[in-house]
Amino acid sequence: MDTHAHSAHLTAPNRSRSSQTPSPSHSASASATSSIHKRKLAATAAAGASEDHAPHAFPPSFSADTRDGALTSNDDLESISARGADSDADDSEDAVVDDDEDEFENDNDSSMRTFTAARLENNNSVGSARNTKLKTENSTVKIENSDGGKEGVTSGSGVLGSTALAGCSVLGTAGKEDTVKIFTENIQASGAYSAREELLKREEEAGNLKFVCLSNDGIDEHMVWLIGLKNIFARQLPNMPKEYIVRLVMDRSHKSVMVIRGNVVVGGITYRPYVSQKFGEIAFCAITADEQVKGYGTRLMNHLKQHARDVDGLTHFLTYADNNAVGYFIKQGFTKEIYLEKDRWQGYIKDYDGGILMECKIDPKLPYTDLSTMIRRQRQAIDEKIRELSNCHIVYPGIDFQKKEAGVPKKIIKVEDIPGLREAGWTPDQWGHSRFRTLTAATDGVSNQKHLTAFMRSLLKASLVDFFFEQSMHDHVDAWPFKEPVDARDVPDYYEIIKDPMDLRTMSKRVESEQYYVTFEMFVADVKRMFANARTYNSPDTIYYKCATRHVDTINIVFVFHLLSN
Numbered sequence: 009m010d011t012h013a014h015s016a017h018l019t020a021p022n023r024s025r026s027s028q029t030p031s032p033s034h035s036a037s038a039s040a041t042s043s044i045h046k047r048k049l050a051a052t053a054a055a056g057a058s059e060d061h062a063p064h065a066f067p068p069s070f071s072a073d074t075r076d077g078a079l080t081s082n083d084d085l086e087s088i089s090a091r092g093a094d095s096d097a098d099d100s101e102d103a104v105v106d107d108d109e110d111e112f113e114n115d116n117d118s119s120m121r122t123f124t125a126a127r128l129e130n131n132n133s134v135g136s137a138r139n140t141k142l143k144t145e146n147s148t149v150k151i152e153n154s155d156g157g158k159e160g161v162t163s164g165s166g167v168l169g170s171t172a173l174a175g176c177s178v179l180g181t182a183g184k185e186d187t188v189k190i191f192t193e194n195i196q197a198s199g200a201y202s203a204r205e206e207l208l209k210r211e212e213e214a215g216n217l218k219f220v221c222l223s224n225d226g227i228d229e230h231m232v233w234l235i236g237l238k239n240i241f242a243r244q245l246p247n248m249p250k251e252y253i254v255r256l257v258m259d260r261s262h263k264s265v266m267v268i269r270g271n272v273v274v275g276g277i278t279y280r281p282y283v284s285q286k287f288g289e290i291a292f293c294a295i296t297a298d299e300q301v302k303g304y305g306t307r308l309m310n311h312l313k314q315h316a317r318d319v320d321g322l323t324h325f326l327t328y329a330d331n332n333a334v335g336y337f338i339k340q341g342f343t344k345e346i347y348l349e350k351d352r353w354q355g356y357i358k359d360y361d362g363g364i365l366m367e368c369k370i371d372p373k374l375p376y377t378d379l380s381t382m383i384r385r386q387r388q389a390i391d392e393k394i395r396e397l398s399n400c401h402i403v404y405p406g407i408d409f410q411k412k413e414a415g416v417p418k419k420i421i422k423v424e425d426i427p428g429l430r431e432a433g434w435t436p437d438q439w440g441h442s443r444f445r446t447l448t449a450a451t452d453g454v455s456n457q458k459h460l461t462a463f464m465r466s467l468l469k470a471s472l473v474d475f476f477f478e479q480s481m482h483d484h485v486d487a488w489p490f491k492e493p494v495d496a497r498d499v500p501d502y503y504e505i506i507k508d509p510m511d512l513r514t515m516s517k518r519v520e521s522e523q524y525y526v527t528f529e530m531f532v533a534d535v536k537r538m539f540a541n542a543r544t545y546n547s548p549d550t551i552y553y554k555c556a557t558r559h560v561d562t563i564n565i566v567f568v569f570h571l572l573s574n
């Protein structure tokens with residue numbers, strides 16, 4: 009274990025999403041993430057800790073493992089301090105040369121100022137105000153064995169393959185296979201998640217897209233990709249000092265899983281595997297602005313999990329997530345609750361003020377890069393089971409419900425003629441189970457229907473108007489809105505507000521058809537609808553409103569009376 013120590017007070021990288029990120033289909037998340045919040049990383053490595061706990065400069069990745077090839081020095085480390093982005097220090101102070109000035113032209117200044125000012129402050133007043141931000145629990149920083157870093161460079165590098173489970177093989181006979189296929193495709197069901205994963209998986213198989221995991225191994229092409237990734241981080245995490253990003257990305261104990269499309273980096277995740285502790289720390293995660301919310305972030309995370317489990321032997325990931333990226337991490341299976349035992353991670357990871365520590369347990373078995381196939385198979389298995397137990401997958405032709413005037417059906421359909429009803433287990437003796445008895449079903453259905461029609465007719469033609477509108481008719485002869493359908497020429501906005509109009513004439517037509525109101529409840533429902541409309545359209549001080557209110561109770565009484573007398 010490296011026991012190199014120095015008294016550095018470290019970085020305040022603010023990791024925050026770039027405000028220029030377009031999010032066509034996710035405006036909510038885009039707007040939520042567009043505000044650049046200031047985030048401070050209070051990282052510390054106290055000098056003088058015990059040998060066992062390997063007192064080190066923070067982040068540990070800048071320790072001895074890093075010296076052989078990373079673009080860092082301990083001086084540089086000391087210079088990254090806990091500072092906000094509002095420093096006004098001299099921009100001319102040199103730091104790490106930027107590889108892509110265009111990329112950075114908009115957001116370069118603030119972090120450079122932060123960095124520079126931090127250096128000045130660090131020289132002048134080590135341990136003053138900044139110390140108050142340092143988190144005491146981090147005062148001892150454990151140093152990971154170098155195995156993590158080395159592994160990252162050797163066995164950990166390479167193109168990440170999908171586990172390529174066989175395509176959707178369907179159980180059962182050929183015929184069944186077809187139906188299952190049709191059904192599964194019909195369910196639209198793969199859902200957005202699976203659809204995106206499936207699409208990107210196909211892109212990978214077609215060779216248009218690849219996911220690689222690399223460290224700084226000196227290979228030219230890899231370096232170009234790492235620099236491309238560094239640029240994306242710098243742009244997407246504008247409050248994070250670029251020098252800090254460079255160091256971690258180029259640090260050989262860190263690994264980066266990258267999405268490469270057409271030899272161009274689209275995004276990536278830089279993490280440090282703590283192999284002996286079996287967890288990894290995600291340092292940076294970003295997708296280039298115009299490729300966000302297209303599923304790359306999810307596929308990237310899935311590749312990362314698979315690689316970290318199968319190559320690094322990790323069981324967990326920890327990360328300090330930006331507030332505005334918490335939603336993304338939750339969708340990737342991260343939680344704010346940390347279940348990993350503290351002694352496995354505390355002191356190992358960088359501590360960010362303003363971020364939220366989140367954890368993800370890596371499942372030991374899940375085929376992370378082929379989840380869409382797994383989900384599809386699960387759906388098929390569930391579908392098969394449902395088919396064994398029910399006929400709900402069989403779709404019958406619909407009922408021809410052509411209507412005449414006033415919504416009266418053109419032809420009467422007998423219940424037993426409804427397609428699929430008998431097949432679903434219905435038998436005519438189940439009539440009585442219906443909540444509302446229909447009169448046609450009873451043995452004396454015809455006479456009952458006649459009786460009901462007569463009753464409703466009398467209510468409408470004779471007593472209803474008098475009974476219900478006695479007062480209003482006397483007081484207001486023009487109770488016309490209830491008697492006829494409202495004329496849109498008289499009341500232009502009526503049908504914009506009232507979507508289900510009702511009036512006494514329509515009801516009368518329904519009664520006279522002797523086909524519409526097969527239960528008295530249907531009749532009462534129309535009366536109530538008529539009153540409800542009156543109260544919706546008219547203001548409470550109108551006679552229509554008052555009248556409707558008064559007579560809702562009346563119709564209820566009539567209804568109860570009818571039920572009792574039958």
Ligand SMILES: CC(=O)SCCNC(=O)CCNC(=O)[C@H](O)C(C)(C)COP(=O)(O)OP(=O)(O)OC[C@H]1O[C@@H](n2cnc3c(N)ncnc32)[C@H](O)[C@@H]1OP(=O)(O)O
Nearest residue numbers: 025292293294295300301302303304305306330333335336
């Ligand atoms: C440790 C850290 O680095 S924290 C900082 C994280 N990085 C950033 O904030 C930089 C800017 N943002 C990005 O680079 C990207 O948006 C990422 C990396 C956060 C996500 O990558 P994407 O490719 O956009 O994610 P992807 O398309 O796979 O979306 C997965 C789901 O997460 C959601 N999501 C994506 N970004 C966010 C967000 N910032 N907040 C909430 N939800 C989000 C998506 O809407 C999608 O939801 P759905 O499955 O219900 O449709």
